[in-house]
Amino acid sequence: MSTSPYADRPWLALYRDGQPTDVEPEFANLLDMVEDAVRRVPDQDAIRYFDGRISLAELDAAANALAAALQHRGFAVGDRLALFSQNHPSYVIGMLAAWKAGGVAVSVNPMYKQRELGHLLRDSGARALLCLDEVHAVAAEVLADSGHGVDIVITSSGRDFQTRNDPRVLPDREMTPLPHAVALLSLLTDHAHQEPVHVPAARPDDPAFLVYTSGTTGDPKGACLTHANLVLNARNYREWMELSSHDAILAIAPLFHITGLVGHGVLSLLLPAPLVLGHRFHPEVMVELVREHRPTFTVGAITAFTAMVGLPGVGPDDFASLTKVYSGGAPVAPTVADEVEAVLGSYVHNAYGLTETASITHLVPPHRRAPVDPDSGALSIGVPIPSVRARIVDASDQELPPGQVGELLIAGPQVAGGYWGRPDATATAFPHGELRTGDVGFMDADGWFYLVDRLKDMIIASGYKVWPREVEDVLYGHPAVREAAVVGVPDDYRGETVHAFVSLRPGAVATETELVAYCRERMAAYKYPRAIGFVDELPKTASGKILRRALRRGGGT
Structure with missing residues (x-):
């Protein structure tokens, strides 16, 4: 009997003995x-x-x-x-x-x-x-x-x-x-x-x-x-x-x-x-x-769905035809996923991929709901699709066992051969044809993958690692918060300190003191934000990702 974490899981029928099968393109071009x-x-x-x-x-x-x-x-x-x-x-x-x-x-x-x-x-x-x-x-x-x-x-x-x-x-x-x-x-x-x-x-x-x-x-x-x-x-x-x-x-x-x-x-x-x-x-x-x-x-992106379901007077009847809905391009907090589903009428399945992987490499299969990691509170990005080889590695590129956090590396026929005219950048990002995603996460014992954050977004506060997504997910649990983004800012004493930016729901009221206290009650002392800025809208890319780097340079819009 197979001891694979994928055994007896029908949504992974395209896997054999725990390994993704190779899928050949139907067309030559x-x-x-x-x-x-x-x-x-x-x-x-x-x-x-x-x-x-x-x-x-x-x-x-x-x-x-x-x-x-x-x-x-x-x-x-x-x-x-x-x-x-x-x-x-x-x-x-x-x-x-x-x-x-x-x-x-x-x-x-x-x-x-x-x-x-x-x-x-x-x-x-x-x-x-x-x-x-x-x-x-x-x-x-x-x-x-x-x-x-x-x-x-x-x-x-x-x-x-x-x-x-x-x-x-x-x-x-x-x-x-x-x-x-x-x-x-x-x-x-x-x-x-x-x-x-x-x-x-x-x-x-x-x-x-x-x-x-x-x-x-x-x-x-x-x-x-x-x-x-x-x-x-x-x-x-x-x-x-x-x-x-x-x-x-x-x-x-x-x-x-x-x-x-x-x-x-x-x-x-x-x-x-x-x-x-x-x-x-x-x-x-x-x-x-x-x-x-x-x-x-x-x-x-989940931000697109939140904008649609947040319109006055819309409800499940408006979206009745949309029975197959997926979110990709930006992380999803569990509370936000629940709120969107309540209005949309359909469960929003997570999906994950990058430009360099020609879109998806992981997703939550149809008729399944993404599990939530009990420790980090992260919503799973799903399981690898056929032909994807995904692994979590430490700083020495040694593969880590389930539950341990490291960088996500991906290989497979979806992965680009490199960057146009950039051999040095290609060698750095695609060593031996395997993409270094820059995303930090882990795989659980059942084969579900979770993202913690981006390597470059990690905050070091008093020597402790703080992942912005964890703080953001807590902020999303507050009834007044519509959107949240967390960045590290220089601090003479702590090295870096946690700074949050939030936009509030229409008609909602919340103070900085209230939101800081809300986070302080729900996470370790080194993690909660020391300052919170209020903005009308958080800066985003055209695909809906919140631009943390713009917030580091001076705030929202």
């Missing part, structure tokens, strides 16, 4: 995957954007036209197309066109300013740029300088592909013109019914996407994700989240982020299933999209 979907159900909706609908056949034809237009302008095999866009149909058309022309797509955060965009274009060596009108001003500043290498510029409007404008996400604004740029819709008209010149089929290990890290240390680095990385992990979403072509996907996460790219964009084309886009995240708009399009699946 992403285009084979898309062509299979178009062949099977050409008239099915591929994208729903407000009141606009694009079928799989129409999406494929648009991507063919854009690929032909790119090639006509000199775009060649191996060239990079940067996508500077919100959750808009042009993003999906652009990535498909890049692959059809034999190139590589590059994700660009639409919140980037001149310095950040300039770095990304130079670092990726992008030949072409597709951008929305709302970021023209930033693009114009960058393109006016030499050294970026971009000689093909294509623009699109947020109003393209739909007729009903929502002023909350598509306000009227004066657009900065981009010299020598051509409109996407014009290219699709001029090259309608054309197909790109034949290029060699992409191999599984060929680059498909450069997805840039958030740049928490230094400039962002481009994780080089292959066709096999993306096809394989889209399949893992489908199999482990029990999805099919009968589902519809609500794109809560931004497509430029790894969760949105794989868990929304690539997944929708694999199933295939309609992808419901709403330009950018706005809680009221997202709820309206759920009511109108009745999506069944989504994955996003």
Whole structure:
């Protein structure tokens, strides 16, 4: 009889003798995957954007036209197309066109300013740029300088592909013109019914996407994700989240982020299933999209769900179609998970992954609830999915037994081969092909994994280690606290001291003295916060992660 911690656990049926089985990609590359979907159900909706609908056949034809237009302008095999866009149909058309022309797509955060965009274009060596009108001003500043290498510029409007404008996400604004740029819709008209010149089929290990890290240390680095990385992990979403072509996907996460790219964009084309886009995240708009399009699946940061369920007058009836809900990209406190479930009507399953792992590596399986560690109070991130080799190691990279805290290391076919043009950074982050995640956690005796915090966020107070997440989880238990973030600040006596930032629920009142006392009653003396700052909103990334580094630099917004 197997002594594996995974024995007799049916949700881990894809494991054999406690070891994850290798899963082969169904398709050699992403285009084979898309062509299979178009062949099977050409008239099915591929994208729903407000009141606009694009079928799989129409999406494929648009991507063919854009690929032909790119090639006509000199775009060649191996060239990079940067996508500077919100959750808009042009993003999906652009990535498909890049692959059809034999190139590589590059994700660009639409919140980037001149310095950040300039770095990304130079670092990726992008030949072409597709951008929305709302970021023209930033693009114009960058393109006016030499050294970026971009000689093909294509623009699109947020109003393209739909007729009903929502002023909350598509306000009227004066657009900065981009010299020598051509409109996407014009290219699709001029090259309608054309197909790109034949290029060699992409191999599984060929680059498909450069997805840039958030740049928490230094400039962002481009994780080089292959066709096999993306096809394989889209399949893992489908199999482990029990999805099919009968589902519809609500794109809560931004497509430029790894969760949105794989868990929304690539997944929708694999199933295939309609992808419901709403330009950018706005809680009221997202709820309206759920009511109108009745999506069944989504994955996003827990902060997105708390914003949606916190709207006045919403309840389980509004979200009745969303029966398969996952949270990734940011930690989840147990009390917050319970509060979201009460309004959403569905249990929010945890999922974990990184840019460098092409999204998910761990998740809470369907029909299961994540256990809560009795000592740390952490909610489990789930169990490893097939092909993932996950282990917890100490400072000497020696594997630790269940229950002991160390750094999480991950290997498997989902893991990127490294960073684009960064051999030194690749060698540091991917020793022997195994990713050092920088996340600290442990595995329990039943094989569930838990995260404690990020290595870089650990606070040393009077020689003791303090993990911000533990303090944050306690603060989330206070009825007045809506969001919380904890950082270490210099202290002459303690070295570092614990400082918390909180935003309160609408209409709630709490004092610093009250919250400090609340924490003091619930944790060791060296852990509780010595100071608490109140902010209206905590700073966040576009994917919903709270930016502790911004708080260290001077507070919230």
